[in-house]
Amino acid sequence: MTHSMSELTAVLTAPGRITRPGKGDAMHRLIVELYPVCRSITGDGMRASLLRIKECVGLTLHEVPTGTRAFDWRVPREWNISNAYIRNSRGETVVDFRNSSLHVMSYSVPVHTRMPLSELRHHLHSLPAQPDLIPYRTSYYTEDWGFCLSHAQLESLDEGEYDVVIDSSLEPGNLTYGEVYIPGEVTDEILISCHCCHPALCNDNLSGMALTTFLAAGLAESRRRLSYRFLFIPGAIGAITWLALNEETVSRIRGGLVVACVGDPGPMTYKKSRRGDAEIDRAAAHVLKHSGKPFSIREFSPYGYDERQYCSPGFNLPVGSLTRTPHGEFAQYHTSADNPDFVRSEPLEESLATYMEVLDVLDKNETYVNTNPHCEPELGRRGLYAGTGGQSPPAEEQMAILWVLNLSDGTYSLLDIADRSGLPFTMISSAAGRLREHGLLEKRGVRP
Numbered sequence: 009m010t011h012s013m014s015e016l017t018a019v020l021t022a023p024g025r026i027t028r029p030g031k032g033d034a035m036h037r038l039i040v041e042l043y044p045v046c047r048s049i050t051g052d053g054m055r056a057s058l059l060r061i062k063e064c065v066g067l068t069l070h071e072v073p074t075g076t077r078a079f080d081w082r083v084p085r086e087w088n089i090s091n092a093y094i095r096n097s098r099g100e101t102v103v104d105f106r107n108s109s110l111h112v113m114s115y116s117v118p119v120h121t122r123m124p125l126s127e128l129r130h131h132l133h134s135l136p137a138q139p140d141l142i143p144y145r146t147s148y149y150t151e152d153w154g155f156c157l158s159h160a161q162l163e164s165l166d167e168g169e170y171d172v173v174i175d176s177s178l179e180p181g182n183l184t185y186g187e188v189y190i191p192g193e194v195t196d197e198i199l200i201s202c203h204c205c206h207p208a209l210c211n212d213n214l215s216g217m218a219l220t221t222f223l224a225a226g227l228a229e230s231r232r233r234l235s236y237r238f239l240f241i242p243g244a245i246g247a248i249t250w251l252a253l254n255e256e257t258v259s260r261i262r263g264g265l266v267v268a269c270v271g272d273p274g275p276m277t278y279k280k281s282r283r284g285d286a287e288i289d290r291a292a293a294h295v296l297k298h299s300g301k302p303f304s305i306r307e308f309s310p311y312g313y314d315e316r317q318y319c320s321p322g323f324n325l326p327v328g329s330l331t332r333t334p335h336g337e338f339a340q341y342h343t344s345a346d347n348p349d350f351v352r353s354e355p356l357e358e359s360l361a362t363y364m365e366v367l368d369v370l371d372k373n374e375t376y377v378n379t380n381p382h383c384e385p386e387l388g389r390r391g392l393y394a395g396t397g398g399q400s401p402p403a404e405e406q407m408a409i410l411w412v413l414n415l416s417d418g419t420y421s422l423l424d425i426a427d428r429s430g431l432p433f434t435m436i437s438s439a440a441g442r443l444r445e446h447g448l449l450e451k452r453g454v455r456p
């Protein structure tokens with residue numbers, strides 16, 4: 009199953025507007041397709057996933073060699089795996105990588121050995137509190153190997169000898185990441201970043217990969233004022249490496265969002281940037297407050313996804329994270345239950361629409377000057393005032409025009425006006441558009 013660019017974009021329309029259903033279903037199909045691919049922070053699984061996304065959007069694959077310095081880190085060796093299993097003394101395969109890529113601890117070194125269960129146990133990971141689920145475990149920076157299995161299965165293993173095989177390789181290679189850049193009218197840019205390093209896990213992180221793909225495809229189809237950059241990277245080391253190699257670009261980043269956990273049924277959650285009052289923080293809060301749906305807003309903390317890197321003090325970028333249920337707060341997190349049944353089309357579609365709305369606010373959030381600041385202009389003769397007086401309170405559209413005229417003194421942006429008036433940004437923005445058409449508003453700095 010493939011999604012052509014036209015299929016992707018056919019279901020995406022002008023930003024923030026939904027004219028046809030189906031984006032959520034298409035995102036879910038992409039998740040199902042990528043689910044079996046064994047991804048890690050490097051290797052062919054990551055490469056194959058990015059090549060698949062490349063069929064949907066104009067993605068550039070970058071390969072950064074092992075050993076490349078990235079601030080205090082170095083790009084690790086590349087990890088690949090072809091097969092892994094545990095076989096009992098009767099020759100029965102009791103754990104098989106081919107059934108789930110979660111069965112092998114990511115970055116396990118190669119193993120071909122035989123050992124008793126008492127010894128093997130040190131390398132087996134399970135979840136006693138969730139006995140039917142397989143956990144997700146990694147050992148990127150410490151040489152180790154391990155298998156993950158359900159606690160019920162672990163309990164069923166009898167004592168005795170086991171053949172243990174991990175056909176993996178850990179060799180000099182590359183760290184692969186994907187990048188989509190969509191130039192706008194100005195070079196100020198918005199950064200959208202998702203991690204792509206988890207194997208068979210859907211909400212964290214395939215939902216973020218799918219949303220980022222569709223968001224990029226949607227934005228590529230419309231004229232935008234700002235430029236947009238989308239990063240598909242391995243968690244932590246990917247962001248660190250990108251920041252180290254792109255310090256020049258960083259100065260153009262005006263705001264950003266880290267995408268993850270956008271397919272579960274929980275309410276939207278916005279985690280603020282380290283700055284806390286950046287434009288992105290206010291735009292996300294504004295959209296969620298006017299969504300009419302439950303939401304929560306959280307302060308920044310130096311944990312979580314790659315906002316940790318973007319908001320490190322040396323960069324302090326205005327980058328927040330927009331999720332549904334945050335990492336670690338849903339029972340399926342980092343287990344085999346974070347599967348394609350857990351993520352659904354409806355929340356995926358709603359998350360995408362919310363992202364579109366937030367980016368729309370950033371794109372249209374300009375500061376204007378009222379060209380007729382001495383008393384109100386005569387709106388009636390311009391068709392900008394309701395014909396019949398006395399209506400109380402006036403329609404919101406009317407109030408939006410009055411608010412934009414009153415506050416557009418070159419210091420209030422449209423988002424400032426939306427927040428101060430309590431009216432939705434979309435209404436304030438369209439009022440500003442009408443006033444501009446009538447020459448009553450101009451961009452700040454136009455006059456000498």
Ligand SMILES: [Zn+2]
Pocket residue numbers: 206212335342
């Ligand atoms: Zn994770």
